[in-house]
Amino acid sequence: MKEINFDCIIHIINELRNDKKTLYSCLLVNKKWCNIVVPILWKYHPWNIYGSKRKLYNIILSFLPSTTKNILLNIEIKLPSTILTKPPLFNYLSYCEFPEPEDIDGIINMILGRFVNVEDDKYFLLEQEVYKLFVNNCKDFKNLTWKTCQPLTSFPGASTCFSQLHSLSIDPDYANSNSLYEMSKICKGLYILSIYNCSKDHQGLVSLIDAQKNLEKLNIYHNDINRRGNCQELSKALARKGDTIKELHLDLVNNIPSSFLISLKNLKRIEIYNHETFEETREEISELRQYLAISEFPNLEFFNAKGITCFEEFSLLIKKTRGDLLHFLIDIKTGELFIKNTGALIKEISIHCPNIKILYTFIESKDFIHVQSLLLNCSKLQELRFYSLNNSSNDDDDDDNVGDELLDILSSINLISLNNILLSEDWGYSIGALERFFESFREKNLLSFNILHHRNFYITDNHKEIIRKYVHEGVIRYSNFM
Incomplete structure (x- = not known):
């Protein structure tokens, strides 16, 4: 029997990279297969190979050079x-x-x-x-979380280790400015x-941002609300990447001014989260x-907004927008006591979002009238x-x-694509209206109906x-009342 082409073996084993059990079996075929499998296991499953992290840590420490071991021993480590x-048979760390x-x-x-003590x-x-x-030892890896004061660069x-970075997570409180400046060269x-x-402007981080040629996804995460600051230069640096940034995750409590938003002309995805109360973040919301x-x-x-x-x-x-919006989500946490213009939002969605598939939003009962045009114009929903606002400004909702x-509006529009519906309890529903609603879905069925x-x-x-x-009759597949 002819031997399988070596490139084919590599391709087949790479396709099995998520199947650890099969990879372990491949290790035992012969030396050639072993040489293929070991790098895959260490690339995709390094922390699961030995069954316990302690065993893995021991293997890693085996690569310390003898000079380092002696230095550590001299300081009683x-x-x-x-x-x-x-020395191990392979340079696993590479x-x-x-x-x-x-x-x-x-x-x-x-x-x-x-x-x-970490300060020891x-x-x-x-x-x-x-x-x-x-x-x-590490080469060509893609992801780095920089949460250390060590001058990695x-x-x-x-220069070899960090040259192929694809994703960087960084806490500027740890990384010093000079190290980040050196990273910008690599x-x-x-x-x-x-x-x-991020609690203050960081020139090294500004340099790193400016050095990027195709930064597409930006995540700005939550700060301690008591650590107020102003990172004007960082905001300007992000604005300079407005042509390339396409995705943004923005936690509201951070020290980077929101002014860079107006430069993100090519944004396709935005998530804005507020983890604090409205009173605590009044200034940031404004x-x-x-x-x-x-x-x-x-x-x-x-589009996703929470709080x-x-x-x-x-x-x-x-x-x-140009009609490309597919998902529009507002989380159940209101964030404000009084909310207006819920009807205006639904009206704009019905006019400008013909391709929308998923919509989560608040609505006042007086704005139900806009739902009909939404269903008529958004045929892919x-x-x-x-969600109900459930506050004192909604007196009508107490009827x-x-x-x-x-x-009745949802029943009257035969929107074939709509098969997942969640409504608020606060408006109240008669048994008759509920039955009419379900009967209207008898021919097409609902995947889920929740209140x-x-x-x-x-x-x-x-x-x-x-x-x-x-549900028992098969009109609804799932409900939270089952």
Whole structure:
């Protein structure tokens, strides 16, 4: 029998990279197969190969050069006796991704103990040698989480180690400006940049951002709300990448001014999260609203807002899109006591978003009238969630069964694609309207029908019985009342 082409073997085994059990079997075929499989295992499954992280850490420490071992021994850092005394058969570290900070901590804690102080000199020196080990050996990896004060770019091998970075997560409180400036000379092909806890302008980070040629995805994560600052230069640097950035995750509590938003002309996806109360973030919300009102994202496809309900500004954004919006989501947390213009938002979506598939939004009962045009114009709508504002400005919602109007509108429009619906309990629904609604879906069926209920005031046992009846009859596949 002819021998299988070597390139074919490599391709086949690469296709099995997620099947660890089969890969382990391939290891035993012969030396050639072993040479193919080992790099794959260490690239995709390094932390699962040995069954325990302790065994893995011992293998990693076996690569420390003898000079380093002697240095550590001289400062009374004793390495485990279980590390290999002879060099391993493969340079495993050259195959694996750069470790997460938690794994570096795990290696240090295994040697110095779990409760060692991170400010201890021994901790710093051991951490330095472990990072040096990976920087000197890792090649062509794509992802790095930089959460250490160690000057990674000054270690031997840094230019090779970091040249192919695709994604960088960074906490500027750790990385010093000079190290980031050196990184800007090495790494110019970042696709994803994630920034955590940025409390002040950071010239090294500005240089790194400016060096990127095709930065497409930007994540700005939550800061401690008590650490207020102003990162004007960082905002300007991000604005200079407005032509390439296509995805944005923005936690509202951060110190980078929102002014860069107006430069993101090619944005396709935006997520804005507010994890704090409205009172705590009043200033940030005010600034955000100011820049959202004058921003234009014509290519927008995905919009998600959590804890922020700036309906007027959202409506303006929708009005300036080109019809590509597929997902529009506003989370159940209102973020503000009084909300207006829910109808205007639905009206703009019905006019400017013919391709929308998923819509989650708040609505006042007086704006139910706009739902009909939404269903008529958005023929690809698949999932719909309407939340009640449930505040004192909604006096009409206290009327019994005001939700019947909404059910009748949904029943009257035969939108074939719509098969997932969630409504608020707060409007109230009569048994008759509920039955008419389900009967209208008898021919096409619903994948899910849910009612968001907190008070169990309007939804009675009779309502639940009707819903269960239609689930048993196959009109609804799933409901939260089953």
